[in-house]
Amino acid sequence: KQEVTQIPAALSVPEGENLVLNCSFTDSAIYNLQWFRQDPGKGLTSLLLIQSSQREQTSGRLNASLDKSSGRSTLYIAASQPGDSATYLCAVGIQGAQKLVFGQGTRLTINP
Amino acid sequence: KAGVTQTPRYLIKTRGQQVTLSCSPISGHRSVSWYQQTPGQGLQFLFEYFSETQRNKGNFPGRFSGRQFSNSRSEMNVSTLELGDSALYLCASSGGQSSLEGYTFGSGTRLTVV
Numbered sequence: 582k583q584e585v586t587q588i589p590a591a592l593s594v595p596e597g598e599n600l601v602l603n604c605s606f607t608d609s610a611i612y613n614l615q616w617f618r619q620d621p622g623k624g625l626t627s628l629l630l631i632q633s634s635q636r637e638q639t640s641g642r643l644n645a646s647l648d649k650s651s652g653r654s655t656l657y658i659a660a661s662q663p664g665d666s667a668t669y670l671c672a673v674g675i676q677g678a679q680k681l682v683f684g685q686g687t688r689l690t691i692n693p
Numbered sequence: 694k695a696g697v698t699q700t701p702r703y704l705i706k707t708r709g710q711q712v713t714l715s716c717s718p719i720s721g722h723r724s725v726s727w728y729q730q731t732p733g734q735g736l737q738f739l740f741e742y743f744s745e746t747q748r749n750k751g752n753f754p755g756r757f758s759g760r761q762f763s764n765s766r767s768e769m770n771v772s773t774l775e776l777g778d779s780a781l782y783l784c785a786s787s788g789g790q791s792s793l794e795g796y797t798f799g800s801g802t803r804l805t806v807v
Contacts, residue, residue, distance in 0.1 A: 624799050627798070679726070679741045679748050681785075682738070683736040
């Protein structure tokens with residue numbers, strides 16, 4: 582059974598810092614890995630999608646990496662801003678199952 | 694193009710009642726999935742439909758059911774509501790037959806059972 586873990590559960594940093602969020606998964610048989618952002622009471626916004634054959638994806642100040650063999654992904658946020666405050670969720674796409682398995686998320690607070 | 698649309702946004706129901714939630718996927722997407730989000734359990738997979746066929750189902754009781762119509766719109770139904778069914782229900786659509794294209798989520802329906 583696939584399990585996804587995100588560390589840390591919460592993170593508070595001053596504005597302008599670069600930061601890394603971590604995601605680990607137990608079964609390397611994945612289609613892809615997707616990072617989402619969720620604002621309080623809202624739905625999920627897709628940030629980056631990495632296919633299992635890829636090593637990283639970049640969008641603006643965000644960079645996500647994937648090491649399938651070790652079961653790890655990181656989301657790097659450069660030059661953090663207060664608007665980046667949200668919960669960040671990592672989810673793996675399961676081969677042959679047409680579903681995502683989510684981590685519990687990292688609640689990020691950027692202090693002005 | 695329009696995103697994933699879920700209606701209604703909020704619902705308050707009484708224990709024992711039933712409820713139907715609706716999801717319209719991105720135009721052209723044929724896969725629709727449903728997830729339940731609670732503070733204690735996080736996001737859990739309910740079921741997935743592709744071209745009106747349920748391809749996968751999560752570990753939820755039979756009170757949770759769904760269907761997909763020929764226009765790819767989907768509904769989920771919860772019968773005999775319990776207090777523990779209070780949650781944010783999220784719908785996601787995907788363009789491909791597999792999970793390769795990733796998922797786009799709607800804003801969710803917040804269900805409160807009293």
